[in-house]
Amino acid sequence: MRFQQNFKNWTSDNDNIDKFIQDIQLSYHGNAKEALEWIPHDRLYNIKYITKDELGEIYRANWIDGKIGIYAYCEGKKSWDNKNQNWRRQQCNMFVNLKSLNTPNILTLEFVNKIKIEHKFYGITQDPETKNYMMVLNNICKKCNKICNSIHFQHKFIDWTSDNNDIDKFIQDTQLSTHGNIEKALEWVSYDRFHDIKYIAKNEFDNILVYRANWIDGDIISWDSENQNWKRTRCNMIVNLKSLNTPNNLTLEFVKKVYASS
Ligand SMILES: [Zn+2]
Ligand SMILES: [Zn+2]
Numbered sequence: 001m002r003f004q005q006n007f008k009n010w011t012s013d014n015d016n017i018d019k020f021i022q023d024i025q026l027s028y029h030g031n032a033k034e035a036l037e038w039i040p041h042d043r044l045y046n047i048k049y050i051t052k053d054e055l056g057e058i059y060r061a062n063w064i065d066g067k068i069g070i071y072a073y074c075e076g077k078k079s080w081d082n083k084n085q086n087w088r089r090q091q092c093n094m095f096v097n098l099k100s101l102n103t104p105n106i107l108t109l110e111f112v113n114k115i116k117i118e119h120k121f122y123g124i125t126q127d128p129e130t131k132n133y134m135m136v137l138n139n140i141c142k143k144c145n146k147i148c149n150s151i152h153f154q155h156k157f158i159d160w161t162s163d164n165n166d167i168d169k170f171i172q173d174t175q176l177s178t179h180g181n182i183e184k185a186l187e188w189v190s191y192d193r194f195h196d197i198k199y200i201a202k203n204e205f206d207n208i209l210v211y212r213a214n215w216i217d218g219d220i221i222s223w224d225s226e227n228q229n230w231k232r233t234r235c236n237m238i239v240n241l242k243s244l245n246t247p248n249n250l251t252l253e254f255v256k257k258v259y260a261s262s
Contacts, residue, residue, distance in 0.1 A: 056100030
């Protein structure tokens with residue numbers, strides 16, 4: 001019902017896509033969060049290219065409105081906000097991925113169900129310049145069957161680099177293996193996040209230089225969905241910096257050894 005009343009308020013400019021989204025919205029009668037929406041492109045910002053796969057280009061973006069809330073009942077008990085006559089939403093500005101839909105004819109219920117095995121599928125948008133239609137979605141962690149810490153880390157891969165592919169890959173792998181256990185993740189910490197850096201000693205045995213420093217940001221403790229960023233603790237904590245003479249030392253074994261001795 002609620003979706004139907006809104007049909008006149010949006011169009012994708014493609015009759016097949018309109019009809020397709022409408023049908024899906026009508027079929028998810030009591031479960032609005034599983035329906036697809038038409039998402040106007042100007043509700044997405046910070047759009048950044050990530051990579052390409054067999055279906056086409058993939059981007060990351062922030063979605064101003066965020067997804068329709070979890071508790072969605074057709075006649076508006078929870079997710080329908082009577083006062084504002086609109087859906088109640090969660091996670092404004094949430095990170096999403098945009099994936100090209102090269103052939104809009106590909107849109108069938110079967111296709112959507114296939115996408116939904118590995119993704120949250122929120123809706124469809126159109127790039128006003130290229131006129132390409134794109135799916136708005138999120139990866140689901142195969143292990144946790146939800147959007148866990150690993151997925152939040154993944155969204156931020158394009159925001160940092162060590163300028164060394166091996167180190168990038170190594171840090172990314174530790175982040176992808178965090179799931180519910182955030183302490184397992186390593187981060188790339190840019191040098192300007194440290195202050196009061198002081199030389200302490202040189203280890204005669206392996207020539208490793210040791211410094212102490214204050215780390216402005218501190219430890220990650222959890223994902224903060226309101227700010228779409230990591231919540232941290234112990235800002236300005238004192239840490240030690242040890243030189244990594246040969247970045248190739250960076251293996252999981254090496255990291256375990258460092259943990260064991262600190
Ligand atoms: Zn209804
Ligand atoms: Zn997970």
